[in-house]
Amino acid sequence: MARYLLGIDNGSQSTKVTVFDEHGVPHAKARVPLRPNDTPQPGVVEHPDDDLWDSIGAATRAALESFDGSPADIAGVGLCTIRFCRAMLRADGTLAQPVLSWMDERVSRPYEPVNPDVRYVSASSGYITARMTGQFRDTAANYQGVWPIDTDTWAWVDEPDIPRDMLFELVSPGELLGTVTAEAAAHTGLPAGVPVFATANDKAVEALGSGLGDERTLLLSLGTYIAGMTTGARNVHDAKAFWSNFACRPHEYLYESHGIRRGMWTVSWLRDLLGDEDRLNAGAATVAPGSDGLIAVLDWLAPVEAPQRRGAFLGFDGRQGRFHLYRAVLEAIALTLCGNGNAMAAELGTEFDRVLVSGGGAGSEVMMQIVADAFDRPALRAPGGAELGSAICAAVGLGWYGGFDEAVAEMVRPGTEFVPDRTRHEQYQRLQQVHRQIRDYTDPLFSWLAEVQR
CATH class of the missing domain: 3.30.420.40 (ATPase, nucleotide binding domain)
Known part of the structure; x- marks a missing residue:
């Protein structure tokens, strides 16, 4: 049966x-x-x-x-x-x-x-x-x-x-x-x-269902909260670039980079404003890296430590349209997580060989290619997710497999791989400097606006 x-x-x-x-x-x-x-x-x-x-x-x-x-x-x-x-x-x-x-x-x-x-x-x-x-x-x-x-x-x-x-x-x-x-x-x-x-x-659970199982793989979880994750056996206290969460394997840990609040919610919000997701993805693929100078600041939900922050698009000059807006958000997600993931790897003393991508955003080919180009690493669609991770836990609990490693090997299959382009990566390296420093300029602006609007 x-x-x-x-x-x-x-x-x-x-x-x-x-x-x-x-x-x-x-x-x-x-x-x-x-x-x-x-x-x-x-x-x-x-x-x-x-x-x-x-x-x-x-x-x-x-x-x-x-x-x-x-x-x-x-x-x-x-x-x-x-x-x-x-x-x-x-x-x-x-x-x-x-x-x-x-x-x-x-x-x-x-x-x-x-x-x-x-x-x-x-x-x-x-x-x-x-x-x-x-x-x-x-x-x-x-x-x-x-x-x-x-x-x-x-x-x-x-x-x-x-x-x-x-x-x-x-x-x-x-x-x-x-x-x-x-x-x-x-x-x-x-x-x-x-x-x-x-x-x-x-x-x-999403990480388990995505097949994450070693410290040289980074998983980008494209959910309402977006984060970069890797795994290990140490409970690392007081890290600067990440925090240690419980993993789905007992007494192992999931290391999470700093993330983006309302990450894919922002994508959904923009899609509801601009139209069909398939059309937006197809159109965004025709836009050059850098979105013709348009930059997205992804603070649609401000962090607790900086409640004055707001989301923003900067750099309009008449060339941009709806596809530029959409691509600018996807690029901001990838470049933010690239910087945060690299900071986590440096603190852990490791280097990532590949990037897994899970969540609804992994279904977008333009998003997957942007991730590969930003990281200069192969980007693979994670075929599972939290539903599969949940099923794996049930399979282990029922004794169908000898443990989590055996269950993952049997139940998780690798997805499509996207290969990075060196020229696009070099352009994204330059853009990442902008994303890293842009809040030094927008924070004073939003603090001033918060005061004015009281």
Whole structure:
């Protein structure tokens, strides 16, 4: 009998669900957009109503409806959700108040007990686990930032600032979270009793599904938050050019460069303004490197340390049109991540031989070629992503493979390779100097504008 796995990727903009076989081949998939975040006041960004759970149910039902097999053929589920969210739950595991987005200012501060209905405080993955399985158990690898976790041991600290009985039991990626309850089965279309397995934070799960496994490969994750990532066994503290996150392999680490907030959201925003994505990509491919002098400053969501920043296009002189705007954003993404990735490599004492690219932007040929040219390294489309990474965790948990390395070797296949052009790389080297220094000029401008507009 064929064996199948269901991988869930509950992201910032949508929930994606894919049914894979034991070799990592997709057999059915679905995507359900999330509703716009509620932002009733500055700094507050919440997921409306029960949108995360609703979208997971809708996407799972849609994927199973398009699956040629039977839901009874699903042997296990891998669950991945957005990182850095905070969910406050009642005693029965339902929401006591809306889930705080990773963009909400409150998630950068320790939890404050202001709602008497709150019995548990968890990441979004803990909340979905409780809804899916009825268990108050979660992956350790989705707790970073202000959570009271020891990043060396992957365990709660001895004296957490949140009462210990309000925190979930922690397990490692690939371990059992629980089984699908009858209520969750009715919501998702999955059979009751199907085992659900832990993964990690969404970036780490994406890295696993993309085949990232060594310190000489850089993965560019083109998501709502864009970052460059590599992996290793050391928990590096106090690094300057990157930070150490939990990997999806237990007790390994994912090194993340500085990134771009609302990265691919900015691309989606521009596409909604300018028209069809395929046409924009085709048109951008006809524009010369450098976009005829047009530069994009990618601060559509300002960083916490510089709240006055804003996004900008600089250098209009009448030659540019919609394709220049689009290419300028793609170039700004690639050049920013090239600089950040190289800084991370220097601090780690390594050098990258190739660049993997995952996320929706990897489907753009012009984006892939810009990445190859900017880095002067082969750029490969990562064939998987967080859905495949989730399925790999389920396969390991079910004992289908001898560990994560064996599962990745069997289930992840390399994608199309784009070869760098030396002449274009030399031009991008010059442009990178501009991108590296441009905020020295725009920061004073936006600070002045912030003062004027008060």
